[in-house]
Amino acid sequence: MRLAIVGGGAAGFFLAINAKEMMPELEVVIFERQNKVLSKVRISGGGRCNCTNSFADVTDLRQVYPRGATLLKRLFKQFGPQDAYQWFESHGVPLTIQPDQCVFPQAQDSRVIIDCFLREAARHGILLRLGEKIESPESLFPEFDYVAVTIGGTPKGEGCVPSLFTFNINDTLLTALTGTVVENAIASIPGTKFRVQGPLLITHWGMSGPAILKLSSHAARLLAECDYQSPLLVNWVGESNAEAVGLHLSDLMDRNTQKLIENVRPYQLQARLWSYLLGKVQLQGRRCGELGKRNMNRLVSLLTSDIYHIDGRSHYKEEFVTCGGVSLESVDKLSLESKQRPNLFYAGEVLDIDGVTGGFNFQAAWTTAYAVAKGIARKTEQNGEVLAEKR
Numbered sequence: 291m292r293l294a295i296v297g298g299g300a301a302g303f304f305l306a307i308n309a310k311e312m313m314p315e316l317e318v319v320i321f322e323r324q325n326k327v328l329s330k331v332r333i334s335g336g337g338r339c340n341c342t343n344s345f346a347d348v349t350d351l352r353q354v355y356p357r358g359a360t361l362l363k364r365l366f367k368q369f370g371p372q373d374a375y376q377w378f379e380s381h382g383v384p385l386t387i388q389p390d391q392c393v394f395p396q397a398q399d400s401r402v403i404i405d406c407f408l409r410e411a412a413r414h415g416i417l418l419r420l421g422e423k424i425e426s427p428e429s430l431f432p433e434f435d436y437v438a439v440t441i442g443g444t445p446k447g448e449g450c451v452p453s454l455f456t457f458n459i460n461d462t463l464l465t466a467l468t469g470t471v472v473e474n475a476i477a478s479i480p481g482t483k484f485r486v487q488g489p490l491l492i493t494h495w496g497m498s499g500p501a502i503l504k505l506s507s508h509a510a511r512l513l514a515e516c517d518y519q520s521p522l523l524v525n526w527v528g529e530s531n532a533e534a535v536g537l538h539l540s541d542l543m544d545r546n547t548q549k550l551i552e553n554v555r556p557y558q559l560q561a562r563l564w565s566y567l568l569g570k571v572q573l574q575g576r577r578c579g580e581l582g583k584r585n586m587n588r589l590v591s592l593l594t595s596d597i598y599h600i601d602g603r604s605h606y607k608e609e610f611v612t613c614g615g616v617s618l619e620s621v622d623k624l625s626l627e628s629k630q631r632p633n634l635f636y637a638g639e640v641l642d643i644d645g646v647t648g649g650f651n652f653q654a655a656w657t658t659a660y661a662v663a664k665g666i667a668r669k670t671e672q673n674g675e676v677l678a679e680k681r
Contacts, residue, residue: 291313291315291316291435291436291670292317292318292319292435293306293309293316293317293434293435293438294319294321294430294434294436294437295318295319295320295321295437295438295440296424296427296437296439296440297439297440298321298322298418298420299327299328299329299330299440299441299442299638299655300330300331300638300655300656300659301442301640301655301658302322302438302440302638303320303327303328303411304407304656304659304660305438305440305659305660305662305663306318306320306411306414306416307407307411307414308660308663308664309662309666309667312663312664312667313666314414316666316670317417318414318417319416319417319418319434320411320416320417320418321424322419322422323421323422323423324420325420325421326420327418327420328403328404328407330442331400331403331404331407332400332401332404334652335392337399337400338394338395338398338400339394339399339403339652340392340648340649341374341385341393341403341649341652342374342393342649342652342653342656343371343393343648343649343650343653344393345370345391346391347391351363351366354645354646354648354650355643355644355645355646355650356453356507356510356613356644356646357643357644358618358641358642358643358644358654361623362643364623365624365657365658365661366657368660368661369656369660369661369664370657371653373660377656381406381410382406382409383395383402384397390648392648393649427634428634431633436633436634436666436669437634438634438662439616439636439637440659441638441640442638442640443611443614443639443644450612450614450615451514451613451614452506452510452603452612452613453507453510453611453613453644454507454611454646454647455503455506455604455605456493456496456497456502456503456506456603456604456605457496457497457502457506457522458495458496459495459497459522459599459600459601460599461598463566463569464492464496464566465492465493465494465495465496466566467562469491470491470562470563472526472559473489473528474488474489475487475488475490475501475524475527475528476501476524476528476530477490477497477501477505477525478525479509479513479520479521480522480523480597482509482512484512485505486505486508487528488500488501489501490502490524492563495604496600496601496604497524497598500646500647500648503646504646504647506603507611507613507644507645507646507647510613510644513603518600518601518603519601520599520600521598521599522598522599522600523595523596523597524597524598525594525595525596526557526563526567526593526596527557527593527594528557529594530594532594535590535593536590538557539556539586539590540586542556543578543579543581543586546578547578547579548577548578548579549578550578551573551576551577551578552564552565552574552575554578556593567593567596570592570596571588571589573585573588573589611639611644611645611651612644614642615639615640615643616640616641616642617642618641618643621635621636621641624661624665625661625664625665625666625668625669626661627662627665627669633669635662636658636662637655637662638654639654641658
């Protein structure tokens, strides 16, 4: 029996190695159109490879998988985050869990993951055919009994759009605050359900940080449809109850009536950011006791629903994730085999599955690749039983 894998990335190698571990007699060939493999693994996590997540802070997979959560919940039962952790450790890659629950190799170097994959591929006799572009995976039949497509995501693919990116904002006074981090901001798209809470980073081109990256992932299709031109609401204090923010401000001002307002920072906002926000409502130089009800209301509105305009997107470091791909309705929910073409399988980001930053996309790659390997093993065993019965 022969298996062709189209795509020499994370999902392709993980599928190949697991297929050989389950079926040592299976001949496996990986086709890669580039002259090198595992490029995305090499640059991920700043070259350290955030290979999965502990999921300790995840109460609902929809929090971290804008698309594909329901399918992954099912597939995690056969190969989930803990299985991935154990797999890497048992294959010679010790891992470590950071305080933010992201999982990295202890070596803090993506090359140990790559070396592991290449070593295991060589040990199992997996063939690599580089520089070969497969125009149609179906053309590999009947030379191969099974074909798996693991080509990753591409913005040029049908229905695919970028999914993990930062926001460009044309506000020179804001971007002058480059490097400022607000640990507990809330970012949202007005008039939609898209709302994310977490750290927000001001950059020289606009906004980034986990809150923005997660929002870009959840709202990927909407933002693509409006050509990345959209209003953006920012709650700088992480408190959505405006009345509570008003009480906090009133108490702060009452205790510091003679101080200049710029010297009394609510919610421990950084001084530069607080000064910038006061400038937006022209309240610098006022004493806390001189504000009055109208200005207090303006400050509450500013802190809880400050509005900006997204004017384009930028790549997040060197990583690139897409939203879209092969419809999950077109594949078997257990094996990821095509419902239209028997023995054709899909794994990794080529499927319409994508996650937020934090190791979730790699975990989806490991899980779907394992599911395909298991599906092929199950099908091979069934075919063997049928042949035995015929004899």
